[in-house]
Amino acid sequence: MRNGLDFSFDESIVSMIEKLQQRKNVLWINHNRQNQVSSLFSIREVQEAENRLERFAPYLESAFSKLEAANGIIESSIIRIPRMKMWLEKASAQPIQGELWLKEDHNLPVSGSIKARGGIYEVLTYAERLALEDGLITEKDNYHAFADQAFKKLFSSHRIIVGSTGNLGLSIGIMGAKMGFNVTVHMSADAKEWKKALLREKGAIVVEHKADYEKAVAQGREEAKQDPNAYFVDDEHSHTLFLGYAVAGLRLKKQFDDAGVVVDEDHPLYVYLPCGIGGGPGGVAFGLQLVFGPHVHCFFAEPAESPCMLLGLATGLHDQIAVQDIGLTNQTEADGLAVGRPSGFVGKLVEPFLAGSYTVHDDQLFAMLSGLVESENIKLEPSALAGMIGSTLLAGQKKVKGQPVHLVWATGGSMVPDDIMEQYIKKGRNTPMMCFTMN
Template sequence: MDKEFILGKSKLQWIQEYPVLKDIMDIREVLWINPKRKNFHEAMKNISISELDVKDAEQRLKRFAPFIAKVFPETEITKGIIESALFKINNMKANMESYYDGELLGNLLLKCDSHLPISGSIKARGGIYEVLKHAEDLALKEGILKETDDYSIIDSDIFREFFSKYSVAVGSTGNLGLSIGIISAKLGFKVTVHMSADAKQWKKDLLRSKGVTVVEYKSDYSKAVEEGRKLSEKDSNSYFIDDENSVDLFLGYAVAALRLKNQLEEMKVLVDENHPLFVYLPCGVGGGPGGVAFGLKLIFKDNVHCFFAEPTHSPCMLVGMATEQHNKVSVQDFGIDNLTIADGLAVGRASGFIGKVMEELLSGVYTVEDNELYKLLTTLVDTENIYLEPSALAGMVGISKLFKTVEGRTYMENSNLKNKMNNSTHIVWATGGSMVPKDEMMKYYGIGKDILSQENVQ
């Protein structure tokens, strides 16, 4: 709701205090550089989550790997480890250099969480991890499982019957609901996904086909979460997965960084003081990108520079961090409609937990228009034959923001990076897409094609 006063201040006062808000409220693309960023060791003094917590999550996923490999045959090849490929996208980079009219220094890579097994998005990390952790906690407490067991025994009637006494619930714009619904149903839990208005119909249909209860809302993500949380609290056997505040989700995402380190080493990609790494992460409420970025900072410290990417119509993390108010403000407070084709990023209020964890670690946040997402989607198909959903393309424009904006060039200058950019690596985190129905994907592709054709005519 567009408010006259926000936390006791007029919009004019907010703009005077934080000038970037003017462009944000005018729905213009911006690159905001985080003024509170500190060096890694200073920033970590204010954070209670540690590398040990991330390694504990990694070990839990390894314990569950035999179960995952057994019930999801598509993971047999990786022995039950849910992981995605990392590719160089040289053709796409060449196209972008031509389109943005200038050299983009360094290597451009795509991290294909869009093609993660089981649920085809980054949510296959955090969402699946938290459900597995909850299942393990229940089974250990009941005495039907020991950590030393071969967890493939979980695929049995004894365990399914046990888990059927319990419920799992979540609020989602789509992809988190898919990951939690699919894994919870497979374990035997009763599962309810509370879906916001922008959730795509095919995602609801797929969940229902797996035996998941889908509750639909006419309002946005925050309402779906709020209602889901309320209903879950009324049932002592119901476990609500809270995308806004969950440490377990966060840790599941953070494990990705340990895996990425190995992939970069296999590709002989060096990351050190003279070989900086830049990572561009699409951001909704913040859990996925926050967890991944935190994990990356643990490993690469000040040699990695993480940027969140949001739609111009749903810049909730940007509004929260730029005003330093985090989840106390929403995009609607500032007259922004939160309507975007990037359904996974259609969030009006960011996670305060993530905003505060990333407050001194994040390099910045940029926004991107929906039309740019369509164009990038089409161009990636034409250059690399890779299909992503629109929200997953938000990361793609990050490298151009760095080189083609005053804010990006100033960031490189102030961070002593200008002379190192020839040796830089840029990773676009592709967050979803492989499960999008073909006809839906071709509609997106066609829209992008039309926009590009109109530009060429002009």
């Protein structure tokens, strides 16, 4: 091992690490899965998070015009993508059993990614706490009042600080600045320039780092310690972020019921979640496990150069090991997933129920983006395509039983500038189909 670290693993783990080092498509199955969620959070706490979001709906509806039609509820739709299923089957030479669906978190209002769930929820939770402590509101009042100047005056004396590769920073920055907070976003070297520009446009302070995500977070955490009026959004350890993401489980159940989609023993649900440090996919997976129990099988999808959660879970070391320790670079076009060390909090929490994790190459991301545009006219940012390859990897391993429902979680993309999106699509069109040879 690098960096003076000396770990001893059994042969199967050594073999898996060697495949990771060779940048192969690795599928790790959690053979210690117990289908039991942690007792750290309950369905009641997730419902309380949903209730908080509903209390804020009147304010959100007035603050963002795009939320008027949804009455202030930030949620995305689910759609079938049968033509993309055919594209994947052709590209991978693997038949995919069951239906393929897309969860359109790339179209989530306000910040255009899955981070609109946890990130915005954490800002709202902090704002509510300050307003309740100051006596400006009670939980029985109409939260439309949060648009009043008295609230903005209160929030203007407080800071929110976060470290991010991009999308979490966008959700915190856009929401925080809108409410009147002073927001500072520490952005890692992987963050895209357009995301930094958009944050500045919305009124946030952006601090750029030449180092990776881990260093950006550390700097943000240290800065917050120096200011008694600063609140640090901790993507590695935040229970509040986690609960905000978990609400997705309650909402997806209702969406499936409305669409007539059955999830049971004969119709298992397979969900593919792009994963960076683990907070967003971990929270969503937790919520899904609470709702669907043993009938849901959640997989994390990670770049071949940044499979931090897979590495932490498979070795059992969690945040005590980083991808750099096995010689990987943590350099990927999937900026939101460019994390070298996983959240130990999330890893240990999902370990009992997560079905597994797998890796995907950057060229596969771009090829699938081009394929999705051609087949379904849907545009995602590269990192959001990580989940798309999951059903083909499982099909190749003969892991899927019954008449399954495959759900790809599209984590971002609607806010990508048109010219940059066209560059992504062009790059995908120029990627040879042989990139789907699962090596």
